[in-house]
Amino acid sequence: MSKNTAILKWLLFFGAIYFLGISIVHTFGIKVPLLYIYFTVPSYAYQDRIISFLALGWSVFLFTAFIDPVKNRDLVRAVHVAGVIAIIGLSVINSTTDFTALSKNIQPSSFWKETFGLGLYVVLLGFFSYRVGRENAGS
Numbered sequence: 001m002s003k004n005t006a007i008l009k010w011l012l013f014f015g016a017i018y019f020l021g022i023s024i025v026h027t028f029g030i031k032v033p034l035l036y037i038y039f040t041v042p043s044y045a046y047q048d049r050i051i052s053f054l055a056l057g058w059s060v061f062l063f064t065a066f067i068d069p070v071k072n073r074d075l076v077r078a079v080h081v082a083g084v085i086a087i088i089g090l091s092v093i094n095s096t097t098d099f100t101a102l103s104k105n106i107q108p109s110s111f112w113k114e115t116f117g118l119g120l121y122v123v124l125l126g127f128f129s130y131r132v133g134r135e136n137a138g139s
Contacts, residue, residue, distance in 0.1 A: 002135055005069060008128040012066035012076070015121065019059035026052035037090065037114050040106045041099065058082075069129070070136055076129050083122035090115045 001009075021035045026048040031039040058079075065075045094115060099106040 002132070004128055004131040004135060008069045008076070008125070008132050009066055011121070011125050011128060012062050012069060012079075015079075015125070016059045016063035016066055019055045019062060022055040023052045023059060026055060033110070034114060034117075037111060037118075040110070041102060069132060073129075073133065073136075076125075080122065080126045080129055083118075083125060087115065087119045087122055090118070 018035075021032075025032045025035045029043075029045060029048050030036075033039050061075065061079055065072045065079055069076050090111075094108060094111050097108075099108050099111075
C-alpha cells in the first residue's frame with residue numbers, strides 16, 4: 001500500500017469515527033464543541049435526533065470507503081463532493097444567520113473555526129483521493 005493510500009485510509013477512518021461521535025452526542029443531546037458545531041445555539045431534541053442518524057450515515061459511508069479506498073473510489077469521490085457541499089452550506093449558515101438574535105452569548109467566530117477545520121479535512125481528503133487516483137490510473 002502506498003503512502004498516499006495509507007494517509008487516505010486514515011483520513012477516512014478518522015472521518016468515520018468523528019461522525020460516529022457526532023451521532024452519539026446528538027443522540028443524547030450533549031453539546032460538545034467540535035462534535036456539535038452550533039454547540040451554543042438552542043436546539044430541540046427532534047433536531048438532534050435527525051442530525052444523529054444523518055451523521056451515522058456519514059460514518060457508515062466513510063467507514064465503507066476506508067475498507068478499500070482504491071476499490072471504493074466512487075464512494076470516496078461522492079463523500080468528497082458531499083463534504084464540499086456541506087462546507088458551503090455551513091458557510092452560508094454562518095454568514096446569513098443572526099446568532100445574536102438567539103442569544104447575546106453566542107460567539108459565531110467559534111462556528112467559523114469549526115467550519116474551517118472541517119473544510120481543511122475535506123481539502124485533505126480531496127488531495128489524497130486525487131493522489132491515490134493518479135497512482136492507480138494505470139491499474
